[in-house]
Structures are given as structure tokens and as C-alpha cells.
Amino acid sequence: xxxxxxxxxxxxxxxxxxxxxxxxxxxxxxxxxxxxxxxxxxxxxxxxxxxxxxxxxxxxxxxxxxxxxxxxxxxxxxxxxxxxxxxxxxxxxxxxxxxxxxxxxxxxxxxxxxxxxxxxxxxxxxxxxxxxxxxxxxxxxxxxxxxxxxxxxxxxxxxxxxxxxxxxxxxxxxxxxxxxxxxxxxxxxxxxxxxxxxxxxxxxxxxxxxxxxxxxxxxxxxxxxxxxxxxxxxxxxxxxxxxxxxxxxxxxxxxxxxxxxxxxxxxxxxxxxxxxxxxxxxxxxxxxxxxx
Amino acid sequence: xxxxxxxxxxxxxxxxxxxxxxxxxxxxxxxxxxxxxxxxxxxxxxxxxxxxxxxxxxxxxxxxxxxxxxxxxxxxxxxxxxxxxxxxxxxxxxxxxxxxxxxxxxxxxxxxxxxxxxxxxxxxxxxxxxxxxxxxxxxxxxxxxxxxxxxxxxxxxxxxxxxxxxxxxxxxxxxxxxxxxxxxxxxxxxxxxxxxxxxxxxxxxxxxxxxxxxxxxxxxxxxxxxxxxxxxxxxxxxxxxxxxxxxxxxxxxxxxxxxxxxxxxxxxxxxxxxxxxxxxxxxxxxxxxxxxxxxxxxxxxxxxxxxxxxxxxxxxxxxxxxxxxxxxxxxxxxxxxxxxxxxxxxxxxxxxxxxxxxxxxxxxxxxxxxxxxxxxxxxxxxxxxxxxxxxxxxxxxxxxxxxxxxxxxxxxxxxxxxxxxxxxxxxxxxxxxxxxxxxxxxxxxxxxxxxxxxxxxxxxxxxxxxxxxxxxxxxxxxxxxxxxxxxxxxxxxxxxxxxxxxxxxxxxxxxxxxxxxxxxxxxxxxxxxxxxxxxxxxxxxxxxxxxxxxxxxxxxxxxxxxx
Numbered sequence: 001x002x003x004x005x006x007x008x009x010x011x012x013x014x015x016x017x018x019x020x021x022x023x024x025x026x027x028x029x030x031x032x033x034x035x036x037x038x039x040x041x042x043x044x045x046x047x048x049x050x051x052x053x054x055x056x057x058x059x060x061x062x063x064x065x066x067x068x069x070x071x072x073x074x075x076x077x078x079x080x081x082x083x084x085x086x087x088x089x090x091x092x093x094x095x096x097x098x099x100x101x102x103x104x105x106x107x108x109x110x111x112x113x114x115x116x117x118x119x120x121x122x123x124x125x126x127x128x129x130x131x132x133x134x135x136x137x138x139x140x141x142x143x144x145x146x147x148x149x150x151x152x153x154x155x156x157x158x159x160x161x162x163x164x165x166x167x168x169x170x171x172x173x174x175x176x177x178x179x180x181x182x183x184x185x186x187x188x189x190x191x192x193x194x195x196x197x198x199x200x201x202x203x204x205x206x207x208x209x210x211x212x213x214x215x216x217x218x219x220x221x222x223x224x225x226x227x228x229x230x231x232x233x234x235x236x237x238x239x240x241x242x243x244x245x246x247x248x249x250x251x252x253x254x255x256x257x258x259x260x261x262x263x264x265x266x267x268x269x270x271x272x273x274x275x276x277x278x279x280x281x282x283x284x285x286x287x288x289x290x291x292x
Numbered sequence: 293x294x295x296x297x298x299x300x301x302x303x304x305x306x307x308x309x310x311x312x313x314x315x316x317x318x319x320x321x322x323x324x325x326x327x328x329x330x331x332x333x334x335x336x337x338x339x340x341x342x343x344x345x346x347x348x349x350x351x352x353x354x355x356x357x358x359x360x361x362x363x364x365x366x367x368x369x370x371x372x373x374x375x376x377x378x379x380x381x382x383x384x385x386x387x388x389x390x391x392x393x394x395x396x397x398x399x400x401x402x403x404x405x406x407x408x409x410x411x412x413x414x415x416x417x418x419x420x421x422x423x424x425x426x427x428x429x430x431x432x433x434x435x436x437x438x439x440x441x442x443x444x445x446x447x448x449x450x451x452x453x454x455x456x457x458x459x460x461x462x463x464x465x466x467x468x469x470x471x472x473x474x475x476x477x478x479x480x481x482x483x484x485x486x487x488x489x490x491x492x493x494x495x496x497x498x499x500x501x502x503x504x505x506x507x508x509x510x511x512x513x514x515x516x517x518x519x520x521x522x523x524x525x526x527x528x529x530x531x532x533x534x535x536x537x538x539x540x541x542x543x544x545x546x547x548x549x550x551x552x553x554x555x556x557x558x559x560x561x562x563x564x565x566x567x568x569x570x571x572x573x574x575x576x577x578x579x580x581x582x583x584x585x586x587x588x589x590x591x592x593x594x595x596x597x598x599x600x601x602x603x604x605x606x607x608x609x610x611x612x613x614x615x616x617x618x619x620x621x622x623x624x625x626x627x628x629x630x631x632x633x634x635x636x637x638x639x640x641x642x643x644x645x646x647x648x649x650x651x652x653x654x655x656x657x658x659x660x661x662x663x664x665x666x667x668x669x670x671x672x673x674x675x676x677x678x679x680x681x682x683x684x685x686x687x688x689x690x691x692x693x694x695x696x697x698x699x700x701x702x703x704x705x706x707x708x709x710x711x712x713x714x715x716x717x718x719x720x721x722x723x724x725x726x727x728x729x730x731x732x733x734x735x736x737x738x739x740x741x742x743x744x745x746x747x748x749x750x751x752x753x754x755x756x757x758x759x760x761x762x763x764x765x766x767x768x769x770x771x772x773x774x775x776x777x778x779x780x781x782x783x784x785x786x787x788x789x790x791x792x793x794x795x796x797x798x799x800x801x802x803x804x805x806x807x808x809x810x811x812x813x814x815x816x817x818x819x820x821x822x823x824x825x826x827x828x829x830x831x832x833x834x835x836x837x838x839x840x841x842x843x844x845x846x847x848x849x850x851x852x853x854x855x
Binding site: 077150233250255 | 590708
């Protein structure tokens with residue numbers, strides 16, 4: 001687009017972008033989502049400063065009910081649950097966005113290649129992607145993490161790689177719609193090489209679906225990190241990570257004489273849920289704004 | 293004591309009892325042993341109930357009381373939840389994990405059995421006796437015992453079973469107990485009902501090593517084919533294994549030909565669980581009657597629940613925190629001592645076990661072992677720990693990885709240690725693996741090294757160690773220079789020689805003499821931290837009768853019934 005676009009077309013794109021942004025800022029869905037996610041990002045960064053207690057301090061009486069000096073009670077090692085919930089977003093907010101970014105980058109490349117070339121290349125890669133998609137995400141991720149050993153880097157890489165084929169399907173569909181359009185034909189006639197046509201001509205025009213896909217994927221990435229951590233393959237103790245707190249505490253839930261010690265599991269659970277809902281609200285808002 | 297009994301007692305001492313038995317009776321007479329320790333050692337050396345009773349009476353103790361097992365009458369099938377499921381096949385000599393040893397030992401029996409109080413009772417052997425040097429042990433076998441195949445048990449079967457157990461090429465896991473103690477050539481038939489064990493080195497506590505403590509030592513027919521344990525019932529116990537589905541469960545029917553009579557139960561249904569919360573919920577929901585093993589940290593719902601009874605056995609089961617003594621940063625004993633001094637053991641015991649554990653003192657001599665000597669308890673002492681770190685040139689601390697795996701209270705203990713050593717400047721990073729990953733890799737054993745497996749080759753880790761009735765395996769496998777499970781790579785010639793002397797001692801006095809020196813040496817060198825020895829706990833519905841927790845984690849049901 002850029003090479004044949006007139007200056008007027010360029011400013012049109014800028015106006016369109018500004019309009020989308022204006023729509024977003026007026027969307028209650030987007031704003032609510034942004035407020036929730038913003039709150040957790042703030043807590044992840046400044047949580048240690050605002051938490052009433054050191055989240056790792058084990059010196060309190062274990063399994064205190066919520067109330068009094070400990071707003072959300074204490075866990076089985078005598079740590080303050082409220083302080084841990086406040087700072088518990090840290091690891092998940094590092095891993096999930098980076099994994100999403102990796103998945104989007106890889107998936108976009110695969111999608112562009114399969115969508116642009118069609119034919120044999122598309123057939124071969126797409127069948128591999130289909131086969132890959134048939135396997136449950138968690139199962140592949142657990143297998144890979146067991147083989148490679150759990151660490152933050154492997155977690156990011158594994159989730160990123162697992163997401164690539166899923167993202168590639170969305171991008172491929174968008175590219176298929178674009179490749180027939182005149183500006184792509186024109187670039188080909190000019191003798192531009194395939195990478196140029198893909199990344200410089202087509203990519204900017206499929207950014208909308210990619211951004212929506214990225215926000216949706218981020219929600220799934222948070223769930224995947226939480227799920228893997230719950231199973232013991234993700235974030236490692238003593239991190240106050242929410243899923244880790246749930247994993248540590250859920251075996252105490254059947255202790256009915258002590259109200260199931262529900263506070264160790266309930267509050268981190270609500271925190272994970274709120275973060276995912278926040279991200280999905282943002283995704284919804286962006287998708288609607290781009291549709292208009 | 294009437295004259296006739298005293299005469300028989302004196303006659304026994306003069307003509308039947310050897311130096312081993314007389315040393316024991318003298319020690320008891322001199323007040324070196326209390327009653328419980330005397331009973332424990334008397335059963336170990338194979339003294340008969342009448343001799344033990346006579347000795348008690350001669351020395352002014354109350355006579356032996358034989359408590360009948362409280363027994364229900366209802367029959368019925370007992371539903372047992374077992375966590376975790378067996379990891380491998382069920383050939384008894386290969387047992388290394390809880391699931392398989394529980395499954396096999398409901399059907400199988402040993403020569404003798406260690407009770408929940410640490411005494412030995414006869415099972416397939418009726419008596420045992422050693423020579424003066426404790427190098428040859430002779431066992432009389434019970435007559436009229438039938439295998440579940442119908443054939444009669446003889447010395448040939450016992451010899452074949454033990455040759456497999458001590459054969460280094462059979463894949464036997466019992467070598468952890470028998471290596472350096474017994475070799476295949478030492479297992480000898482004397483006659484149809486007598487077997488003699490000629491040991492490689494004197495071993496005072498040998499009868500414990502043939503008991504349920506070595507849970508692989510299930511007696512099988514001489515013509516036992518490997519891989520058939522789960523297919524054909526061929527043990528000698530009260531119950532025969534009639535079906536087995538890996539990962540799901542097993543069923544048992546009573547064995548009509550059992551030498552002990554007719555078991556009270558109509559059968560046993562064993563169900564496998566992989567998750568503490570699930571097995572606890574199953575008991576609370578009346579889907580099972582008994583759990584093989586429960587933990588305070590993960591089974592809180594069971595404790596103080598009026599519908600649940602907790603079975604407890606005082607044992608030596610523990611967690612070991614070995615530190616690699618042959619590589620920085622733990623190659624300086626002062627650093628290892630400093631780590632040990634940073635732990636608040638009383639608080640740890642309260643937090644993880646609600647006090648259902650004994651404090652550890654950084655030696656394998658658990659309080660349950662009468663041969664140990666009580667040194668002053670090691671407590672948290674941050675000031676001293678910092679001084680030691682400074683003396684070792686590590687006043688600014690260092691970073692290190694602590695490795696363990698996700699099971700029981702291990703991750704919680706790891707977090708407590710991580711927090712504790714922070715006070716002396718050690719920045720500890722936790723690596724919580726799966727149990728498979730933790731025990732994966734090669735385990736070559738010396739002299740080739742210790743392979744690649746994380747549990748024997750990480751700077752500091754936490755490993756779960758099962759209970760034993762005597763500390764021999766702990767000394768030989770985990771601390772001697774050539775120990776196969778020496779995760780500290782600890783090498784100290786003086787320790788090796790003291791351990792040999794301890795294991796070869798027959799009298800309690802000698803054992804205590806060497807134990808004291810070993811304990812002092814280990815507290816100084818601190819190749820590993822022993823934070824606690826926890827009680828082996830089981831949980832059951834109130835209607836379960838006559839069940840006792842086993843210090844080794846076995847589920848023994850031959851005398852169990854349902855009300």
C-alpha cells in the first residue's frame with residue numbers, strides 16, 4: 001500500500017487510526033477492562049511497596065481466617081494472603097504477554113507464508129498446523145516442560161510455540177482475503193520479492209485481526225500459565241503467584257471443620273479470574289472499535 | 293517367680309543362650325536397657341516368649357501381657373485407598389515405591405515382621421539365633437506353611453527368594469539393605485526347615501533386615517517366574533491377589549490355606565489415588581475405609597474429625613537435606629553447619645506436622661532407635677550461623693539452587709528453608725521438579741560416581757527417606773564413602789570405620805559407644821540436615837478394627853476386621 005499510496009491516503013489511514021482510538025476511549029467495555037488490567041499491572045510493579053506485610057514473611061499464625069490484622073487471612077505457612085494476592089500478578093504478567101508476543105510473531109510469519117504462497121507450501125504447512133492443533137495445548141506444554149525443565153524462559157517459549165499454529169490460522173485467513181486485492185497484484189507486477197509483498201504490503205493491512213487475536217490470546221496465555229503453574233510445571237515456589245497459591249491450598253479445601261480454609265484458594269482464584277475478564281473486555285472493545 | 297521357672301531360666305542361660313543372648317540379659321539386669329528396649333532387642337535376637345517372660349520376672353518387672361487384637365465380627369470387604377499407584381511391575385524384589393510395596397505386601401509375608409512398636413514377631417520363621425560374632429544367623433522355618441499355589445514352603449523357597457534379593461544382577465532394590473551384609477553364596481539351606489545366613493560382615497540387627505523393614509523380602513516359591521506376581525496368587529499371606537489393574541486398583545480374596553487361620557475380612561479392594569486431596573475426600577465421602585498414608589500438611593480435614601481414626605507409628609521416616617561436600621559452596625563444613633543452625637525446627641515441626649514428629653539432630657539416629665545417644669538438640673542460632681559464614685569467608689552470602697519435587701510437604705519445607713537461610717545471606721532459588729524428573733537420570737553408584745540423577749548430584753536438595761527399624765541403611769547407603777545413595781558425596785574414613793564398628797556391635801553398650809562418636813562427627817561435619825523424623829500416619833473409618841500403622845508404610849491386614 002505504502003508505495004502506491006498518495007499523501008492523501010496516508011493521512012486517511014492516520015484519521016482512521018485516530019477514530020478507532022476515539023471509539024476505544026469511549027467504549028465502557030474497553031475502559032473497564034483497561035482499568036482492571038491496569039490495577040493488576042500497578043500492583044505487580046508497586047505491590048511490594050503497598051502490601052501491608054512482606055508476602056514471604058512466614059512469622060504469622062498459619063491458617064488465620066480473614067479479618068483483623070490479616071484482611072484475607074493467612075496461608076498454611078503463616079503468610080499474609082492479602083499481601084500475596086496483591087503482588088501475585090508479577091510472574092503471570094511477565095510470562096503471559098511475552099509468550100503471547102512470541103506466539104503472535106511466529107504465528108504471523110507462518111500465516112503470511114501459507115496465505116501468500118498457497119499451493120504446495122500452504123498444503124504442507126497447513127496440514128502440519130492442523131495436526132498440531134489436534135493436540136491439547138496443556139498436554140503439549142506439559143510434555144515440553146518436563147523434557148526441558150521448568151523455568152520462566154522455557155515457559156514463555158513453550159506457550160509461545162504452542163500458540164503459533166493457532167495464530168497462524170487467523171492470519172492466514174486474513175491474508176487470503178488480501179492477496180487478491182489490487183495493491184498486492186501491483187506489487188507483484190512491479191517485481192517486488194515475496195518477503196516485501198508479505199511484510200510491507202500485506203502485513204499492515206491485516207494488523208487489525210492480529211491485534212484482536214493478540215488480546216484474545218493474552219487471555220488464553222494467562223489461563224495456560226495459571227494451569228501449568230497449578231500442575232507444578234509453571235512458576236516455581238516461593239513466588240506468590242496466584243495459581244501457585246491455589247495449588248498449595250486446594251488440598252486444604254476439604255477441611256470442612258475449618259471452613260475449608262477457603263480464603264487461601266478463593267482470593268487468588270478471584271484475582272486470576274478478574275485479570276482474564278479484564279483482558280477479554282479489552283479484546284472485546286478493540287474488536288468492536290475495529291469493526292466500525 | 294517360682295523355683296521351677298527360675299531353674300529353667302538359669303539353665304537356659306547356662307546351656308542354650310550364647311554370648312549374644314547373655315550379653316543382652318546382663319545389660320537388662322544392669323539397667324542399661326529399659327523394658328521397651330529390652331523387648332525390642334530380645335525379639336531381635338530371637339529369644340522365645342518364655343525366656344523373655346522369665347527374664348522380666350527375674351528382674352522384678354511385670355510379666356508379659358498378651359493383648360488380644362480387638363476384633364469385629366461383620367466380615368465384609370475392606371476398601372483401601374492407596375496413594376500413589378505402583379510405578380512399576382509387582383515383582384517383590386523390585387519394590388522401591390509406596391504403591392507397589394503396599395500392593396504386594398497385602399498378599400505377601402516375610403520371615404518375621406517389625407511391629408508398630410519396633411519389636412520383631414515371628415512370621416514364616418518361628419525363631420532365629422546368631423553365633424557369638426553375629427556373622428551367622430540361623431532361622432527355623434514355620435512348618436505347614438502353604439503357598440497360595442498349594443505347594444508347601446520349605447528352606448529351598450526361602451533360599452531361592454534370598455538369593456534373588458541379594459543378587460547384584462537381579463535388579464533387586466533390597467540391595468540398599470543387603471549390600472555389604474549378605475551375598476548370594478551366604479544364603480544356605482541347613483535342612484528342610486532351617487536356613488542359615490552367613491554374613492559378609494557382622495551385623496547385630498540382621499533379623500530386622502529379613503523383616504517387613506525390607507519390604508521386598510516377601511517369600512516366594514523357588515519356581516517363581518519373574519513377572520507373574522500380579523497374574524497368579526503365589527505368596528503365603530492371608531489374602532491372595534486376584535486381580536490387578538495398573539493405575540486403577542487391585543482386589544484380594546481370603547486364602548483358605550493360610551497358616552494363621554481364617555482372616556476376618558471377606559476380601560480387600562485396593563484403589564489407587566494420585567492426589568492427596570482426592571484420597572482424603574474419598575475417605576470423608578465413605579468411598580473407602582482406610583488410607584495407607586496421610587500427612588498433616590495435606591490431610592488436615594482428617595485430623596480432629598470425629599468420624600475418622602488416625603493410626604500412628606513412631607518411626608524413622610524422614611526428609612534428608614544433603615549438601616554436596618565436594619563442591620562449592622557447601623565444601624566447607626562451617627557453611628553446612630550455618631545452614632543447619634538457621635532452621636527453627638520446633639516451628640517447622642509444629643507447622644508441617646502439628647507436632648506429630650520427632651525433632652531431627654542432623655544424624656540418622658532417630659529418637660526411636662534405642663542405640664542412639666541424645667546429644668543436645670540443635671536449635672536456631674542465627675548469630676552463631678553468621679559467625680560461621682564469616683569464618684568461612686562467606687559473610688556476604690551466595691546464591692544456590694535447592695532442588696526437590698512436588699509431593700507431600702516437600703515444597704513447603706523447601707520454602708521454609710529458603711526463607712530461613714535468607715537470614716544468613718544465602719539467596720536460595722527453588723527448583724521443584726516432578727518426582728519422575730527428580731529421580732531421573734543415571735544412578736551409577738561408586739566407584740563410577742553417582743551418575744547424573746538430580747537427587748544425588750545437586751548442591752542441596754530434599755529427599756524423602758522411608759523408615760527403617762535400625763539405622764544401618766542410613767549409615768551405609770547415604771553416608772559411607774562408597775554409599776550408593778550418598779547424596780552429599782560425603783567421604784570420611786573415620787566415619788566409615790565407626791559405621792562398620794556400630795553395625796558389627798552386638799551389645800547395646802557398644803552400639804551406643806560408636807553411635808555417640810558417629811553422632812558427634814556428623815554434627816560437626818553436617819553432610820546433611822535431618823530436620824525431623826515424622827510419625828507414619830494412616831487414616832481410617834471408625835469401623836476399622838485391629839489395624840496398626842506400619843513404621844515402613846506397609847498395609848498389613850491379616851488381623852484387621854470391620855465392626
